[in-house]
Amino acid sequence: MSGSAAGLRRAGFTRRALLGVVGLVAGLDRAVAAATEPLRAVPTGRDRLWLVRPDGSEVLSRFRDADGYDRTQILLLSWFMRDIRDDDRAVWMEPRLFDLLAGVQASMSAVHGAALPLTVTSGYRTLGHNASLENAARTSMHLYGYAADVQMRGYPPRAVALAASFFSEGGIGLYDTFTHLDVWRRRTWIERPPLR
Known part of the structure; x- marks a missing residue:
């Protein structure tokens, strides 16, 4: 041996x-x-979203098809975007916001070579929650269900903002740890929202 x-x-x-x-x-x-x-098999496309929250909750949704928006899926996504800091209050989110988020997610996933979720740090905000935040705009688009603050693991906020610039007709705000995206009117800012 x-x-x-x-x-x-x-x-x-x-x-x-x-x-x-x-x-x-x-x-x-x-x-x-x-x-x-x-x-690895999570499909990405302009009609699908994979969203996660910092607490680990997540949603996969195909919110649009050839006939338009799927109201049940928009309701599901709207609930996911609820104000978790104020008694889980929710509103019907603007579906165009999901189009924007899906475009950002699909393009960044394509560059990355695999599907990546968007982390939602803030979706809808109640008036009380918004008022409690330092430097939050009094007329924030979060109040109306038109905005989301997002991150993509492994990518800086600048990369998310750049991807959004190809799809957005709305606002893009660049912060240290997240990117603000909304579907109101076109504008951009760094660190602090524009005065309204």
Whole structure:
């Protein structure tokens, strides 16, 4: 018996145990692949959204088809964008906002080479919640369901803003940790919203 094989035997390893470990690793590899398959297979397109919240909640939605917006999916997405800091209050979000978010997500996922979710840090805001925020515009588009603050893991806010600039007819605000996107009127700002 060779010295290395004897060393394996002395350590309590046998060829059969080694084959078992290899089989286990191969099995784990398949299990990991199966567990992550839904993440890799998430379709991206201008009619679909994959949104997550910082708390880990997420939604996958195909909100539009050849006939237009799917009202049930817009309702689902509107609920997802609710004000989680003020008693989960929600409004009907402007569907064009979802078009914008889907465009940003699809283009950035294409550049990345895999589907990436958008993290929503703020969607709809109640008047009370908005008033409690330092430097929030009194007439913020969040109050009307026209805006979202988003992040994309692995990309700086500038990259998200650049992607949005190809799709947006509305506002793009660049902040240190997120990008503000809305579908009101075209304007851009850095760090602080424009005076209205």
